[in-house]
Amino acid sequence: MSLWIRGGLVIDPANDRELVADLHIVDGRIAALTPPGSAQPQDHDLVIPAESLWVVPGLIDMHVHLREPGYEYKETIATGAAAAVAGGFTAVACMANTMPVNDSAAVTEFILERARIAGLARVYPIGAVSKGLAGRELAEMGEMHRAGIVAVSDDGQPIQDGLLMRRALEYASTFDLPVIAHEEDRALSQGGVMNEGEWSFRLGLPGIPSAAEESMVARDLAILERTGGHLHIAHLSTAGSVELVRAAKRRGLPVTAEVTPHHFTLTEAAVAGYNTQAKMNPPLRTVKDVQAVREGLLDGTIDCIATDHAPHHQDEKLCEFDRAANGIIGLETAVALTLTMAREIGWSRKQMIAALSTNPARILKLPGGTLSVGAPADITLIDPELQWVMGAESSRSRSRNTPFLGYAFRGRAVMTIVEGQIKWRLGG
Amino acid sequence: MRFSQRHLLGLEELDREEILFLLDTAASFREISEREIKKVPALRGKTVVAAFFEPSTRTRISFEIAAKRLSADFVSLSGTVSSAAKGETLLDTARNLAAMQPDVLVLRHPSAGTPHLLAKHLQCAVVNAGDGCHEHPTQALLDLLTIRERKGRFEGLVVAIVGDILHSRVARSNLFALRTLGAEVRLAGPRTLLPSECAPWAFTTPHLEEAVQGADVVMLLRLQRERQVGNFFPSLEEYSRYYCLEEGHLKLAKPDVMVMHPGPLNRGIEISSAVADGPYSVILDQVANGVAVRMAVLYLLGTGGRRVEAVPTKTQMTAIQRSGRRATR
Incomplete structure (x- = not known):
């Protein structure tokens, strides 16, 4: 049996093309791209009419927290993968801050096994840089690499020790693994619960200055200059960080970077009224920072969009602001928020799909991100005009912590195909 | 209404x-x-x-x-x-x-x-x-009531608030309300305790004298002694040397200046006893209000x-x- 996706606008940044075409999938792989109307479906073939839809390489979110093992009350690999395909993501890379931490091949294998059973999105584990995320001894990156990790990161427990960061960059390069850094100087951010600025003063909340992020970005770039390897900077949030990465790329340093939809959409003002759904780390910043990360996306300083999908139980948000958990879910709103932003900044479709698929695939060296003939048929169909409202009941995630509940959006993924199999379709 | x-x-x-x-x-x-x-x-x-x-x-x-x-x-x-x-x-x-x-x-x-x-x-x-x-809205309201009893108005009054602005809920409530009511507010304290984000609301200065100059009201904040641990200032002695309101400072202010403090007092740290017990002090009126x-x-x-x-x-x-x-x- 084969599958025809008929008459959609095919956007394929990996091959620098954008054309209306019929796309033919056979045995889980892309078999052909033919002019519209030339499809010759056989009796048992499934034909998906895609006129007015975008046909894009499966979206890849390289920064999610799936919480399993250990925090299944927030999310499981199955519910997280369900949210992923419902948001148009055919693959996600999950961070190591589970319980136990993914700092061993055994945990990596467990995650992969749970993902296989879920059978939805592809799940790529990210291993810890340090044992137990304690920031002292290197975790067994080689063993985890054999088991299937695609990167290493101590996300959630930012690496304070510069020497450990140096060793991590050096050692991880043996296995061609990127080191993903959550950049935060914990001494400067100490006690902070939101951006340090006008709103932290008004609300009387302890602030996290931009310098807490920027000084660590600067440190790690300086280390990278010496070590080589591959540094990937997670969730950039400040104008200063964007400028540092821009300058480093100009010097040819092996650095890549991501930004979250919330950091290119919201400002610190979202915290007004002590809205714990707007509490995250790094915190929401200022209008100037939002503009800077958008410019970073436009000029390619920032390579990709990643959600930092961080599910939390409602009780962890329904409490004192300073005690509330950091982070929000993001898999199901990412496409809509990206489309909204892209319209505002006049971003091309190709650039947008590159940031959501082709670039994360390149950074993590994953098989997807392309619609080349012979590539795995990981494909997302997007209706860029569909109007919808983000409702609590519609989410596939186990958690509901998002500031975007009730938002009216234009555009969303309507079908997600992984290896030629339809894993999710809107309303179906 | x-x-x-x-x-x-x-x-x-x-x-x-x-x-x-x-x-x-x-x-x-x-x-x-x-x-x-x-x-x-x-x-x-x-x-x-x-x-x-x-x-x-x-x-x-x-x-x-x-x-x-x-x-x-x-x-x-x-x-x-x-x-x-x-x-x-x-x-x-x-x-x-x-x-x-x-x-x-x-x-x-x-x-x-x-x-x-x-x-x-x-x-x-x-x-x-x-x-x-x-x-701390009721504290600020009682401060405002005390000011209005003495001055009869808020428009054009110069109010200096001195001390740990960063951590003070009394300062925030007073600042917001005084601005709404048309008073001019000056904030003074060591730069470590004086966030630059205050600037849209008030003139800020690390120099007590500059804040007190021509002021109608000087409002002192209680210094939390534990702030020293956070390296906000080197010692209580040094703090008091620069920010303790003495009788001499009041000569810079308006002749009918009033001195306020939300209590409890740290005598000799943010306020000298001579000022606290002197004729310009309205501290007990605040409590009654x-x-x-x-x-x-x-x-x-x-x-x-x-x-x-x-x-x-x-x-x-x-x-x-x-x-x-x-x-x-």
Whole structure:
């Protein structure tokens, strides 16, 4: 049996093309791209009419927290993968801050096994840089690499020790693994619960200055200059960080970077009224920072969009602001928020799909991100005009912590195909 | 006018008319405390619960006296006997209190925004009695009442607030309200305790003299001694050398300057005894006004934002008082 996706606008940044075409999938792989109307479906073939839809390489979110093992009350690999395909993501890379931490091949294998059973999105584990995320001894990156990790990161427990960061960059390069850094100087951010600025003063909340992020970005770039390897900077949030990465790329340093939809959409003002759904780390910043990360996306300083999908139980948000958990879910709103932003900044479709698929695939060296003939048929169909409202009941995630509940959006993924199999379709 | 707020969470969100209305109401309540029998039945049958999750004596007592002078039943729960230690969430504790049908919940809590959280989830009126470093609206209202009694106006007044601005809820409440009322505010303190984000609201300076120059009001903040641990200043001695208000400083201010302090005083650290006990000090007037302000707040919220004409006039007050006397007899 084969599958025809008929008459959609095919956007394929990996091959620098954008054309209306019929796309033919056979045995889980892309078999052909033919002019519209030339499809010759056989009796048992499934034909998906895609006129007015975008046909894009499966979206890849390289920064999610799936919480399993250990925090299944927030999310499981199955519910997280369900949210992923419902948001148009055919693959996600999950961070190591589970319980136990993914700092061993055994945990990596467990995650992969749970993902296989879920059978939805592809799940790529990210291993810890340090044992137990304690920031002292290197975790067994080689063993985890054999088991299937695609990167290493101590996300959630930012690496304070510069020497450990140096060793991590050096050692991880043996296995061609990127080191993903959550950049935060914990001494400067100490006690902070939101951006340090006008709103932290008004609300009387302890602030996290931009310098807490920027000084660590600067440190790690300086280390990278010496070590080589591959540094990937997670969730950039400040104008200063964007400028540092821009300058480093100009010097040819092996650095890549991501930004979250919330950091290119919201400002610190979202915290007004002590809205714990707007509490995250790094915190929401200022209008100037939002503009800077958008410019970073436009000029390619920032390579990709990643959600930092961080599910939390409602009780962890329904409490004192300073005690509330950091982070929000993001898999199901990412496409809509990206489309909204892209319209505002006049971003091309190709650039947008590159940031959501082709670039994360390149950074993590994953098989997807392309619609080349012979590539795995990981494909997302997007209706860029569909109007919808983000409702609590519609989410596939186990958690509901998002500031975007009730938002009216234009555009969303309507079908997600992984290896030629339809894993999710809107309303179906 | 009608006071349409259901809660008193902070002064930033109040407009000029609302603040002045609160002050007018408080002024009308002042005389009750000067009567021989200091009790009116205005809140008879109403219950005020005070939940204090932070040590406080004077604010809690001030609320208690205010509630009792209005004949409300007053129950107080302090941090040490609360359920917080047993692992109960704040919202659960509050919902349990609310299930007992209080009319007003007075909350003091070390986390900014907790009164907002409770106001969103409870039926009763919530009064913020100090939330973390955010606001302390009744303290600022009593400060404003004291200023208005002496100066008769706010427009054009120069008010210097001195000390740990960064961590002070008293400073924030006063700053927001004074700006709304048209006063000029200057903030002074060591740069470590003086966030640059204040700039849109006030002139800031690390030099006490610059702030006091020509001021109508000098408002001092209590220095939390534990701030020294956070390296905000090297020693109490050095702090007092630069920020302790002495008699000499007052020569720079207006001749009729008034000196305020929310208490408790750190004599010799932020205020010299000569100033604290001197002729410009209005510190004890502030305390007296605290009861009147809290009576006004409890009254307005406890009666559900009653229309202004329903607030007792002087004559009505006397009538209420008479009935109160009868009740007492």
